[in-house]
Amino acid sequence: MDNPVLQAINQTFLTVSRGVQAVPGSDIVIGYIKNSYQNDPFRVVLELGLAIYAIKYMLSKKYRIDPSHIKLTEKEIDELVDEWQPEPLVKPLTDRERMELESAQVILGSQGPKPKMLSTGKTLLNLASSNFLGYNDNEHIKSKLVEVLHNYGVGTCGPPGFYGTLDVHMQLEKDIARFLGTESAIIYAQAFATISSVVAAFSKRGDIIVADEGCNFAIQKGTQISRSIIKWYKHNDMEDLERVLESIQKETSNKKRPLTRRFIITEGLFYNYGDFAPLKRIMELKHKYKYRLVLDESASVGLVSKNGRGLTEKYGVAAKEIDMIVGSMAHSFSAAGGFCAGAKEVIDHQRLSGQAFVFSAAIPAMLTVCASEAINILEDESMGGTKLLKDLHDNATAFRNVIVTAPQSIEMNSEEGSPILHLRFPSQVVKNSGITTRDDEEYLLQEIVDEVATKDGLLITRAKYVESQELFLPRPSIRISICASHTRKEVEKAAQSIKTAFSKVIAKRK
Incomplete structure (x- = not known):
């Protein structure tokens, strides 16, 4: 090889090769590279492209926001500050939401078949809770739970x-x-x-x-x-x-x-x-x-x-x-x-x-x-499990038997044997009473809830829904939850009071 340039290049590569081979473990790396890239040329192109991109990214100019790209005068800043109106953290309450808050009952102490109200101190018959079998007041369960609390x-x-x-x-x-x-x-x-x-x-x-x-x-x-x-x-x-x-x-x-x-x-x-x-x-x-x-x-x-x-x-x-x-x-x-x-x-x-x-x-x-x-x-x-279920079914039947005697003022789709009963205004009554919006119907149902709480000592509630997200929103109703802990006489009296309240509210609209 007479060309001095080629001799210099050859000597350089030889020196680099010997230097790489002197590094511990270099033989393994070189063998892996030869085998990998010899069998997969696409991989060579891909990784070479990634290497070029990485080098370009590291050498590129860093992007920074120029703080002076929008320059306002003091007068413009003062005008913008004067015009700015902060939005409230919470939207103002609607009439419906205000009614919900004002009519909410707060229970003092434990929830049971006859809880005490914080606002009035009165004890109400609870027909709004899912404590159907009265387990919230079951002493056997309470003693078990105290034992478990200590252990776990x-x-x-x-x-x-x-x-x-x-x-x-x-x-x-x-x-x-x-x-x-x-x-x-x-x-x-x-x-x-x-x-x-x-x-x-x-x-x-x-x-x-x-x-x-x-x-x-x-x-x-x-x-x-x-x-x-x-x-x-x-x-x-x-x-x-x-x-x-x-x-x-x-x-x-x-x-x-x-x-x-x-x-x-x-x-x-x-x-x-x-x-x-x-x-x-x-x-x-x-x-x-x-x-x-x-x-x-x-x-x-x-x-x-x-x-x-x-x-x-x-x-x-x-x-x-x-x-x-x-x-x-x-x-x-x-x-x-x-x-x-x-x-x-x-x-x-x-x-x-x-x-x-x-x-x-x-x-x-x-x-x-x-x-x-x-x-x-x-x-x-x-x-006593069988007795609890029998008392629950008997109470549900007793309540239902009173309500069905007033089809002209109460519509009830709930079937016999169900401890959950929905009471609604009949469609014809809604039409004849001039009720045109859902809110109007909700207000009337709330009148019934408030009246039986004040005059008859009953705790009942309207059915609540996420109205904006319900795919098939049910009609407004009062949801009654029957409890096995109540006596048949209490349930029948409660049903009679609710029936009277429905009739009274409807009579006002005529």
């Missing part, structure tokens, strides 16, 4: 999948599965998030959900979160349900599309109406069109049928035939949280895919034991 403390401080699961949690899951007659069960820390999490864990984008228009707000949110195709059928209208299922079948049979999961979602006892879902007919349609059924028993489990096992017991349907039974433990069990019961595979899937289960702290041990003891009372006849 207040909270769990962790999600179930990490260090939040306790032995009492696993016991409650077994109790729920045994009580309902399913293979397995899982508990959630928040009642509202339970159905939302369950639906979203199984139904994804492209799947199909057919749901009742009367379903509660939590179910509506669960269907939205799932991002599935949602079809709604008229409340408890089985002909319309079959029409929807038939139309879906026709639409999907003509298109070549992948198989999707399909669900029917309904409540057992509709919390916003007080009527029951016709479970047997729904089961027939479920099998006919090959759908899975999600049954929300939040308002019926522990309350409906002879032993409190909800709609499956009421209609003689095996619980194992229902794909998922979901419910709240905040109503009949006087605890907190929710549950889902079904096949073992369905439950195990939720332990990893149920958002509200995975990312929420586990339910406190004290409330867990409260739910277990509530189930034990219902199962053990010697503890």
Whole structure:
């Protein structure tokens, strides 16, 4: 090699090569680079481009905002300050919101069948609470909870999948599965998030959900979160349900599309109406069109049928035939949280895919034991569970029998056997009385609530909704929650007072 330039370049590369080889571990790196880039030329181009971009980014001029790009005079600054009007942190109250605050009752002490009011000191008969079986005042449950509080403390401080699961949690899951007659069960820390999490864990984008228009707000949110195709059928209208299922079948049979999961979602006892879902007919349609059924028993489990096992017991349907039974433990069990019961595979899937289960702290041990003891009372006849349910059903029947005698002033869609009753003005009365807005109807119902509280010693409430987000907003109503702790005479007297108040308010509008 006579060319001195080539000799210099060759010597330089030789020197660099020897220097690199002198570095410990360089042979391994060089061998990896040779093998990698020899077999994947695209990788060479990609990483070379990334290296060039990184060098360019590091050498580029840093972007800074020039503080002098908008220069105002002192006069302009003063004018802008004078013109500025700060927005209130909270919007001014509307007339409706002001009415809500002024009419709110505050309970002094514990909540029970006859709580004491802070404002007046009067004791009112409580028909507004979900303490249906009177567990809030059950001495046996109270003593158990004090014992659990001493042993476990207040909270769990962790999600179930990490260090939040306790032995009492696993016991409650077994109790729920045994009580309902399913293979397995899982508990959630928040009642509202339970159905939302369950639906979203199984139904994804492209799947199909057919749901009742009367379903509660939590179910509506669960269907939205799932991002599935949602079809709604008229409340408890089985002909319309079959029409929807038939139309879906026709639409999907003509298109070549992948198989999707399909669900029917309904409540057992509709919390916003007080009527029951016709479970047997729904089961027939479920099998006919090959759908899975999600049954929300939040308002019926522990309350409906002879032993409190909800709609499956009421209609003689095996619980194992229902794909998922979901419910709240905040109503009949006087605890907190929710549950889902079904096949073992369905439950195990939720332990990893149920958002509200995975990312929420586990339910406190004290409330867990409260739910277990509530189930034990219902199962053990010697503890009075059967009597509690009988008293609840008798009280509901007694109240209903008084109200149905006034169809001209009260409309009630709630069915016999339901501890939840919704009382509304008849549609014709609303029309004849000149009531033109929803607020007008709410004001009249509040007059009834206030009057029976003042004159008759009754604590009742209007049904409350997130009106701006409800997909199918129910008509305004007064929601009555019957309690087993009341006597039949008290319930009948309360019903008579409410009936009189309805008639009085209607008479004023004529």
